Amino acid sequence: MIKHMILRNILYRPVRTLITIIAVGVEVTLVLTVVGLTSGMLSDTAKRIEGIGADIMVQPPSASVFMAFSGAPMPIEIGQRLAQIKNVQAVAPVLLQFNSTNGLDIIYGIDPVTFGQVSGGFVFHAGHELQAADDILVDDWYAKGRKVEVGDTLHVLGHDFHVAGIVEHGKGARLFVLMSTLQDLSGARDKASVFFIRCDKPEQTEKVIGLISALLPHYEVRPLRDYMSLMTSSNLPGLKTFIDSMIWLAAAIGFLVILLSMYTTIIERTREIGVLKSLGASRSYVVRVILSETTALCVAGIVLGFGMSYGVRMLFLAVFPTLTILITPIWLLKAAGLAIVGGWLGATYPAWLASRKDPIEALAYE
Amino acid sequence: MGVPSVGSKLEPILKTENLWKVFRAGSLDVAALRGINLDIFAGEFVSVMGPSGCGKSTLLHVIGGLARASRGRVLLDGNDLTSLGDAGRTLLRRHKVGFVFQRFNLLPTLDARGNIALAQHIHGDGFDPHRFDVVTQMLGLRERLEHRPSELSGGEQQRVAIARAIINEPKIVLADEPTGNLDTKNSENVLGLLRQLNKDLGQTIVMITHNPEAAAYGTRVLHMRDGLVVDGAAAN
Ligand SMILES: Nc1ncnc2c1ncn2[C@@H]1O[C@H](COP(=O)(O)OP(=O)(O)OP(=O)(O)O)[C@@H](O)[C@H]1O
Numbered sequence: 001m002i003k004h005m006i007l008r009n010i011l012y013r014p015v016r017t018l019i020t021i022i023a024v025g026v027e028v029t030l031v032l033t034v035v036g037l038t039s040g041m042l043s044d045t046a047k048r049i050e051g052i053g054a055d056i057m058v059q060p061p062s063a064s065v066f067m068a069f070s071g072a073p074m075p076i077e078i079g080q081r082l083a084q085i086k087n088v089q090a091v092a093p094v095l096l097q098f099n100s101t102n103g104l105d106i107i108y109g110i111d112p113v114t115f116g117q118v119s120g121g122f123v124f125h126a127g128h129e130l131q132a133a134d135d136i137l138v139d140d141w142y143a144k145g146r147k148v149e150v151g152d153t154l155h156v157l158g159h160d161f162h163v164a165g166i167v168e169h170g171k172g173a174r175l176f177v178l179m180s181t182l183q184d185l186s187g188a189r190d191k192a193s194v195f196f197i198r199c200d201k202p203e204q205t206e207k208v209i210g211l212i213s214a215l216l217p218h219y220e221v222r223p224l225r226d227y228m229s230l231m232t233s234s235n236l237p238g239l240k241t242f243i244d245s246m247i248w249l250a251a252a253i254g255f256l257v258i259l260l261s262m263y264t265t266i267i268e269r270t271r272e273i274g275v276l277k278s279l280g281a282s283r284s285y286v287v288r289v290i291l292s293e294t295t296a297l298c299v300a301g302i303v304l305g306f307g308m309s310y311g312v313r314m315l316f317l318a319v320f321p322t323l324t325i326l327i328t329p330i331w332l333l334k335a336a337g338l339a340i341v342g343g344w345l346g347a348t349y350p351a352w353l354a355s356r357k358d359p360i361e362a363l364a365y366e
Numbered sequence: 367m368g369v370p371s372v373g374s375k376l377e378p379i380l381k382t383e384n385l386w387k388v389f390r391a392g393s394l395d396v397a398a399l400r401g402i403n404l405d406i407f408a409g410e411f412v413s414v415m416g417p418s419g420c421g422k423s424t425l426l427h428v429i430g431g432l433a434r435a436s437r438g439r440v441l442l443d444g445n446d447l448t449s450l451g452d453a454g455r456t457l458l459r460r461h462k463v464g465f466v467f468q469r470f471n472l473l474p475t476l477d478a479r480g481n482i483a484l485a486q487h488i489h490g491d492g493f494d495p496h497r498f499d500v501v502t503q504m505l506g507l508r509e510r511l512e513h514r515p516s517e518l519s520g521g522e523q524q525r526v527a528i529a530r531a532i533i534n535e536p537k538i539v540l541a542d543e544p545t546g547n548l549d550t551k552n553s554e555n556v557l558g559l560l561r562q563l564n565k566d567l568g569q570t571i572v573m574i575t576h577n578p579e580a581a582a583y584g585t586r587v588l589h590m591r592d593g594l595v596v597d598g599a600a601a602n
């Protein structure tokens with residue numbers, strides 16, 4: 001019976017119902033997209049860095065796990081000192097640079113020889129290794145997404161590069177240029193952002209980390225084997241704050257829209273609430289009616305939000321084909337829970353007001 | 367149901383003792399009821415008349431448990447309303463009282479069937495299709511059940527409201543000017559139905575009206591003035 005009444009009620013005011021549902025849908029979409037985008041970027045980066053095949057990564061003091069965000073470069077001579085450490089097989093210095101032309105990409109400035117030693121070399125789909133100063137390598141996903149072919153000219157960092165080769169994805173970045181070129185472009189002569197290290201045997205990783213830490217106290221020295229597990233937003237304080245504020249913002253939207261919508265609803269239906277009370281409906285019955293109606297609106301909004309999230313993801317991927325947006329079951333649940341709980345909180349005050357209305361005053365309401 | 371027994375006539379179904387209702391309007395106290403003593407017996411159809419503002423609606427609200435008495439006692443089917451809190455009066459309304467209003471007060475979003483079923487749902491004893499059929503048949507609503515209030519005439523709306531009021535077999539039906547918004551033909555129809563409910567089902571009814579012809583449908587007419595019942599002569 002309540003179900004029937006609620007359905008009738010929400011259909012009775014189709015515009016308001018629609019607006020409320022859309023607001024809840026936006027709330028859900030915002031959460032799923034922000035979380036999906038950041039966790040997608042993180043896991044993508046993590047996977048690619050793991051994919052380099054190095055055992056150890058050395059960064060300057062207090063560098064972020066999400067290394068692309070921390071430019072602070074180190075003198076390149078450190079690489080020679082690292083190479084002399086026992087059981088270190090190869091050291092590859094890499095200079096990182098963000099490119100924001102046509103979406104966000106990380107560019108690795110590499111020395112093809114040492115990078116090859118550490119990573120086992122690129123698998124070439126087409127073209128050849130970096131040779132000239134204006135050569136650039138792109139990975140197969142980038143090539144596919146941007147329709148880039150060997151021999152094309154690629155405009156990055158304000159320069160025209162010549163696409164020398166297309167390589168298998170998963171080696172840290174999607175774009176590679178010679179380190180010397182990147183050093184020139186970014187004014188970071190003789191600097192590196194990170195050193196990737198390969199040990200003689202993987203089992204020696206722990207020991208080598210100990211030696212490096214002794215040599216370079218305060219530097220960030222991390223094993224790469226479980227790098228993925230480090231790449232979570234909680235390890236990135238700034239990012240976590242950003243995600244949390246977006247989630248709160250989304251929840252606030254849902255809360256306020258439901259509050260307003262249910263508030264106007266109960267004012268508009270004052271006389272009906274009086275009728276319910278004259279029929280002997282208890283306060284809890286009235287509260288249940290309001291909360292059930294809220295739930296129905298939220299559920300509709302959640303379904304819409306799920307659909308919109310996948311829609312937004314498709315749109316994003318159409319524009320930025322190299323992006324990853326992770327929509328996980330856990331976050332679908334969390335976003336739905338957030339919408340429902342936010343909705344209930346928003347409906348609490350109107351429901352309380354409604355349940356306390358004096359029946360005679362309510363019946364006399366015009 | 368059925369004709370009330372002689373035994374049940376001895377104990378009034380509704381009794382008020384020195385009933386007062388005082389409204390506080392700003393710093394001013396307005397006494398709407400000033401010590402009403404009233405006995406209404408099972409099976410009676412009582413009409414209440416009196417000038418505007420004499421306290422008729424207030425009386426109905428207090429004896430129906432919608433409002434609290436300021437002083438005195440109201441006994442409804444043996445329960446002392448004045449000792450009950452909000453929750454207690456809610457329960458009493460749910461199980462013992464059926465209200466009919468001048469403005470029908472149907473829920474606009476529900477069809478006739480939904481409006482009647484809502485009362486059953488609030489009552490909570492599940493859906494009794496037999497009672498539903500009897501009541502809707504008697505009130506001539508069988509063909510109109512799937513219509514919303516906006517698709518029904520005033521007379522039909524009031525018949526739905528009456529069906530809603532009696533669907534849970536209340537001890538007493540309290541009607542506040544039920545024909546106040548109806549034309550003569552529909553008024554006669556509704557009044558006839560109330561009389562039929564009273565006669566055939568033994569339904570106890572208290573009805574407020576301004577119209578002496580309407581009042582004559584009752585088995586007794588009460589006259590009120592300035593918050594008091596001024597006579598209680600049985601009509602015949
Ligand atoms: N909530 C209230 N606050 C203050 N005074 C009230 C309130 N409700 C009713 N009154 C006063 O109580 C008195 C009785 O009102 P009531 O509505 O019972 O009269 P009535 O006999 O039903 O009149 P009518 O025939 O016009 O419906 C009136 O003087 C009215 O102004």
Ligand SMILES: [Mg+2]
Nearest residue numbers: 422423424542
């Ligand atoms: Mg009145």
